[in-house]
Amino acid sequence: MGHDEPPPYQVVAGDLRRRLADGEWEVGSKLPSRAQLAQHYGVGTNVMQKATERLIVEGLLEGRTGSGTYVAEPRERRRMIRSRHRERRGGSPFRADMYEIGRSGTWEAASEARTPAPPDIARRLGIETGAPTVRTAYEFLADGKPAQLSVSWEPMAITGGTPVLLPEMGPYAGKGVVERMRSIGIDIETWVEVPRPVRATADQVALLGLNAGDLVLAIERTYYAAEGRAVETADIVVPDRTWEVAYEFVVDPLHAD
Numbered sequence: 001m002g003h004d005e006p007p008p009y010q011v012v013a014g015d016l017r018r019r020l021a022d023g024e025w026e027v028g029s030k031l032p033s034r035a036q037l038a039q040h041y042g043v044g045t046n047v048m049q050k051a052t053e054r055l056i057v058e059g060l061l062e063g064r065t066g067s068g069t070y071v072a073e074p075r076e077r078r079r080m081i082r083s084r085h086r087e088r089r090g091g092s093p094f095r096a097d098m099y100e101i102g103r104s105g106t107w108e109a110a111s112e113a114r115t116p117a118p119p120d121i122a123r124r125l126g127i128e129t130g131a132p133t134v135r136t137a138y139e140f141l142a143d144g145k146p147a148q149l150s151v152s153w154e155p156m157a158i159t160g161g162t163p164v165l166l167p168e169m170g171p172y173a174g175k176g177v178v179e180r181m182r183s184i185g186i187d188i189e190t191w192v193e194v195p196r197p198v199r200a201t202a203d204q205v206a207l208l209g210l211n212a213g214d215l216v217l218a219i220e221r222t223y224y225a226a227e228g229r230a231v232e233t234a235d236i237v238v239p240d241r242t243w244e245v246a247y248e249f250v251v252d253p254l255h256a257d
Contacts, residue, residue, distance in 0.1 A: 009050035012041050016051060020060055020071065031061070031069045057213050059241050076242065082193065083248035092176050094140050094148075103142045109168040111136040114156065121153050124222055124233040132156040136167050139207060146208045147243070152177075152234035158186065177223050177232050186225050194220040195245065200237075208239050215240040 006014075016037075025031060031052075032040070038048040052069055055061040062072040078101055098105030115135040122129040138150040152167070163170045164180040172180045178188050200208065200216045208216075219236040238245055 008043050008047045009054065012037075012043060012047060012051040013054045015041070016055060017058075017060065020055075025071045027071050027073055029071050030067075031071070033068065053213055056211050057215065062211055077244055078242065079244045079246050080238065081246050081248050083250075092174050095174075098142050098147075104144075105140065105142060105147075106144070107138050107140045109136055109138045111166045111168060113165065115153070117153065117155075121233060124220070125153065125155055125230045127155050127157070132160075134159060134165060134167070146239075148239070149204060149207060149237040150234050152232055154232045155230075158231055159184070181223075181225070181231055186231060188223045188225055188231065191221060191223045193247075196220075197240070200239070204237055208237070210239055210241065217243075217245050219245075 019025070031037065034045055034048050034052065037052075038045045041048065052061055052063070056063050056069075056072075059072055062070045064070060080097060081100075092105070094107065095105040112135045114132045116130040117125065117127055117133045119129045121133070122131060125133070127133075133153045133155055136152045136154075138152070139146065140148045140150065154167070156165070158181075159165045162184045164172050164184055167177075167180065168174060172183050181188055196218045197215055198218050200210050200212075200214045202212075204210065204216060205212055205214065210216075217238045217240055219238065220233070221236055222233040223231050225231050
């Protein structure tokens with residue numbers, strides 16, 4: 001193979017991609033076995049596996065454990081806008097996000113108080129490692145289907161002894177971090193997000209209904225009050241196969257002195 005020639009798995013993936021586009025196999029139909037395809041293309045099963053995995057990641061194929069490889073349903077990919085305006089609407093930002101695209105946003109949550117802050121979470125919150133936090137795991141649903149995951153941490157030094165100790169209980173349940181913190185006299189001034197594309201973990205594949213190898217966007221988000229005091233941090237996971245995340249920025253007008 002010359003230096004300018006693509007590796008064998010890319011050649012095989014390209015031909016499979018063409019055959020899928022030509023409709024050789026219908027949506028939902030099962031492909032020949034990996035061994036049969038490898039024999040057809042004159043390659044090893046490891047090359048064939050890498051080629052099919054490439055098309056699974058692209059969303060053209062779907063691997064089913066113990067069953068084989070199937071032609072995937074076309075993906076419906078919607079845009080999720082993340083903007084500073086989403087925190088000005090009141091209530092749950094996720095529910096408002098879903099409302100704007102004509103979907104019903106709901107979620108399930110489980111909180112654990114007095115959870116010791118792991119080192120990375122302590123660093124993000126500016127507290128000591130092991131300091132007590134409230135850890136809340138969320139599963140967000142759009143029209144009843146998994147849309148995103150999130151795990152948040154809030155220092156108990158801030159919310160301990162208040163009505164908003166547990167995010168999904170009390171008078172401000174489901175209202176969002178900004179509104180909850182405002183109710184105890186803390187005004188959130190800024191929030192920072194760090195997005196990173198990664199492969200879905202086994203747990204994320206199961207919870208979000210993904211395929212092994214699918215991409216997700218992992219977003220590290222932290223809310224800050226006055227003087228840069230972190231009041232909440234979260235790890236958000238958005239499946240790339242169904243959601244395109246876009247960031248909206250507003251240009252502040254210049255004012256003459």
